[in-house]
Amino acid sequence: MSQYFLSLCILVLCITYCAAADYYKVLGVHREASDADIRKAYKKLSKKYHPDKNSEEGAKEKFVEIAHAYEILSDSTRRQIYDRHGEEGLKAHEGGQQHANPFDMFANFFGGHHHADQVRKGPTSLTEFEVSLADMYTGASIDFVIKKKILCDHCRGSGAASDSDIHTCSSCGGSGIKVVRQQIWPGMFAQSQTSCSECGGRGRIIARKCPHCGGAKILDHTQHYTLEVERGMPEGHEVVFEGEGDENPDWEPGDVILRVRSKREQGGWRRKESSLYWKQVIGIDEALLGFERNLTHLDGHIVTLKRQGVTQPGFVQIIKGEGMPVWQESKFGDLFVEYTVVLPTEISPELRHKLTDAFHRHGRGKDEL
Template sequence: MEFKDYYETLGVKSGATDAEIKSAYRRLARKYHPDVSKEAGAEEKFKAVNEAYEALKDPTRRQAYDQLRAGGYRGGDEFRGPPPNWQRGTDFGEDGGADFSDFFESLFGGRGAGGRAGPRRGRDVHAQIAVDLTTAYHGGRQRIGLHDGGGERTLEVRIPAGIAPGQQIRLAGQGGAGAHGGPAGDLILEVGLRDDPRFRLEGRDVLTDLPVAPWEAALGATVTVPTLGGNVELRIPAGSDGGRKMRLRGRGWPGKTPGDQIVTLTVRVPKAATDAQRALYEQMAKEFDFDPRA
């Protein structure tokens, strides 16, 4: 069989930190996921990336693999199996999955003398899910379609209220099938948020633009402002310029310490459609000694 260089598969150095290995895995898993990638051979690359991460994410498995690799093996070398004194580290049978290479199985698969592997848990499957901002804020349910073994299945996912981008939702038993009577793995969904025409999320603060009329900005006014939790009344001080930022405390993203909503005023100028309206603008030009470019 062929020796596999798992560091090379993930594109990291052998001295990479656990965080660097995890980051490389997540990036490549997203790139080659069969539901996303259109590249030729993406499914095989996805499997290879998963296998490499399974070998390196566990400290004892990684240490055992590093000792074997230190013997001079490189990716593609002929490999006839681990030496007689091989210490595999953590057995893969309790937290691994099916569909790995013979090389991986020979190191971590728990094969007995007869060559038959014992019950093995299916591998965890990683995917992404895009959620509307309002659903992520309030919580709710969302249906997703997954391609699985050439077919497609639909799952209903519960979205916890206040979930943030990059957080994960784990669906137990919805991952890869187990082998030899082992349980299925889990489906791990990384959450992303869809763009919203009204709101933008920055940390735990919610940003929004609020159009106001020139007289509201000049004279002051109380106006209705939309927030993810519902409309609120905001008092605009007299003499406010466009671009002024106002803070609605506690109206941002929910959490132990909720964020704020930052409202940016944008002054909208009405068009002069009649002679009387044009006359009003001309009167303003005479009455105000004002140069906005000064």
């Protein structure tokens, strides 16, 4: 009697323990996670803990647990029940229905490839991405969107209405290949292999197509991303968003690469590596007598341009430390200010008189020396 009681206790404990495993925690996502986040988490974790790859103790249990969590959370109806009524609610809903085989699930998810190492990689996309020079000077976070293909949320890329609608092709026995044996001479046969026409070489036949994607397996999706522009990032620097390319059941998504450049702004700042160039226009009076001017830098701070005496047209003043930040370092390049002198289009008779006087007197003085 007491023994029976004890085993009952253990059973109860076990049930409580099993129920306590939070599916969200298993996948490492928050409760508001999107379908894409959940899929991504499953993709990452299931590969990490797949017993083919991970021989650590408990990896298989973890793999099964991950598969189960994904099975529930990737299905909007079951997820809703789980959110509202927990594990118990799910049990009541499903009435003891068996869980999907975690290995089949994995195989379906990765398009029939059991070994993650053998999965082909999809195309990588490279996009030229222009940002303002000011963003490169200060650093910035820039949001952008990418239109891409994702695996259908409903069928997880199988194209079938449910897992039970995927049948092994009876024509080729699931191999996707048919061996044709031809007698070319009495007693002599030639064998050739062809792709199975019944299943298109896939080895599987789908009885009922997924209603969500119509069997296409993939859907159009607009995904939001943030590009972190680092201070002083080199022109043409490539920022890689790993595995964010088009999804497809036949491959592992490729990368999205952004090649970042600063926009060429007319008449404004120019950059070459960590040097900045600025063209400053001054009047003839400033060119002759000297001046002090305020230049507003890319981040809004003021640089004082100061010259005493004569400034020749085309003169370049070097201002140390006012160039671009040096990427991943805490120093700055230099600023090169080139001066252009503008002459007035006409001068008044009065000014003409004064200038003649000034230049002539000055000239005579020179002659006398």
